Amino acid sequence: MQPEFIIIHQQVVPYVAHIQLNRPKELNALNLQLMGELRDALKLLDADDQVRVIVISGNEKAFAAGADIKQMAEKSAMDMYNTDQFSTWDTIKKTKKPIIAAVSGFALGGGCELMMLCDMVVASETARFGQPEIKLGVMPGAGGTQRLTRAVGKALAMEMVLTGRFITAQEAFQAGLINRIVPVELFLQEAIKLAQEIATMAPLAVKMAKEAVLKAFDTTLDEGLHFERKNFYLLFASEDQKEGMQAFMEKRTPSFKGK
Template identity: 80%
Template sequence: MTPEYIIIHQQAQPHIAHVQLNRPKELNALNLQLMQELRDALKMLDEDENTRVIVLSGNEKAFAAGADIRQMAGKTAIDMFNTDQFSTWDAIKKIKTPMIAAVSGFALGGGCELAMLCDMIVASETARFGQPEIKIGVMPGAGGTQRLTRAVGKALAMEMVLTGRFITAAEARQAGLINSVVPQELYLQEAFRLAAVVAEMSPLAVKMAKEAVLRAFDSTLEEGLHFERKNFYLLFASDDQKEGMQAFIDKRTPVFTGK
C-alpha cells in the first residue's frame, strides 16, 4: 500500500534513499500511522542491497514538531501501555543502514528524538531543537532524556528537559548534538553530500562500524572494545576488505560490492 504520511524516494541518488515525513499541515507531527509507515519503509530499505545510506527529512518549516498530542490527550496509562507506541521506535533503532537526519525548522519532542535516533544530523540555520514535553505535563518518552544527555551532557539536557527551552542549530552544533549547520536552501544538499561520502565506503564495514559506535553507549569500555575487535576481525572475511586493501596498495579507487 502507498504510505499516506511519508514519501519514499528509493534511489534519490546512487545507493542513497530519501524518506520524507509528509504531514505538512500538522508540521509533521508523529502520529501512530506515520511512525508505523516510517518503520516499514526503513525496514524495506534496510533489506535493499542497493541502499547504502538513508536520508530522513521533513520540510523547510519542520522536521517534526513533536508527537500528535490530539492522539494521546485522552489516553490512560493502561491505554498507553497497551498501544505500545514505542515498539516502532525500537524497530527503527535496529536499522543497520546508516541514517542521516536533514533538519530544517522545528525538531521538537518526538521530532528531536527521531533526529537523535538517526546516526548523523545535518541542520539548516533555521533548525530549532527541543524537548518541550514538560510544558504539557509529561516528559520525553522516546529517548529524549537518554540520547540527549549522552549527546550534549547533563547540564544542557537538564535545562532543555526541565524548562522546555529550544536551542538553535548553532547551539546544537556547539553542544555536539548535530554534525553541521548550513543555510536553509542547502540543508538537503548537504545531507546528500554527506550520504554520498558514506555510500562510497564498504557497506559491510559501514554497518559494522555503526553497530560498534552505538555499542559504546550500551556497554562498558572493556565490553565495547571486545565488540569492536570482533567486528574488525569479521571484516577480514569480506571481499570488500581484500578489494580495499589491494586498491590502497595499487594506488587506485576501490570498488566495493558489499560482499
C-alpha cells in the same frame, strides 16, 4: 499499500534513499500511522542491496514538531501501555544502515527524539531543537532524557527537559548534538552529499562500524573494545576488505560490492 504520511525517494543518487515526512499542515507531527509507515519503509530499505545510506527529512518549516497530541490527550495510562507506541521506535533503532537526519525548522519533542535515533544530523540555520513535553504535564518518552543527555551532557539536557527551552542550530552544534549547519536552501542537498560520501565506502564495514560506535553507549569500555575487535576481525572474511587493501596498494579507487 502506498504510504500516506511519508514519501520514499529511492536512488536520489546512487545507493542513497530519501524518506520525507509528509504531514505539512501538522508540521509533521508524529502520529502512530506515520511512525508505522516510517518503520516499514526503513525495514524495506535496510534489506535493499541498492541502498547503502538513508536520509530522513521533513520540510523547511519542520523536521517534526513533536508527537500528535490530539492522538494522546484523552488516553489513560493503560491505553498508552497497551498501545505500546514506542515498540515502533525500538524497531527503527535496529536499522543497520546509516541514517542521516536533514533538519530544518522545528525538531521538537518526538521530532527531536526521532532525529537523535538517526546517526548523523545536517541542520539548516533555522533549525530549533527542544523537548517541551514538560509544558504539557508530561516528559520525554522516546529517548529524550537518555539520548539527549548522552549527546549534550547533563547540564544542558536537564535545562532543556525541565524548562522546555528550544536551542538554536548554533547551540546544538556547539553542544555536539548535530554535525553541521548549512543555509536553509542547502540542508537536504548537504545531507544527501554526506550520504553519498558514506555510500562509496564498503557497505559491510560501514554497518559494522555503526554497530560498534552505538555499542559504546550500551556497555563498558572493555566490552566495547572487545566488540570492536571482533567486528574488525570479521571484516577480514569479506571480499571488500581484500578489494579495499588491494586497491590501496595499486593506488586505485576500490570497487566495493558489499560482500
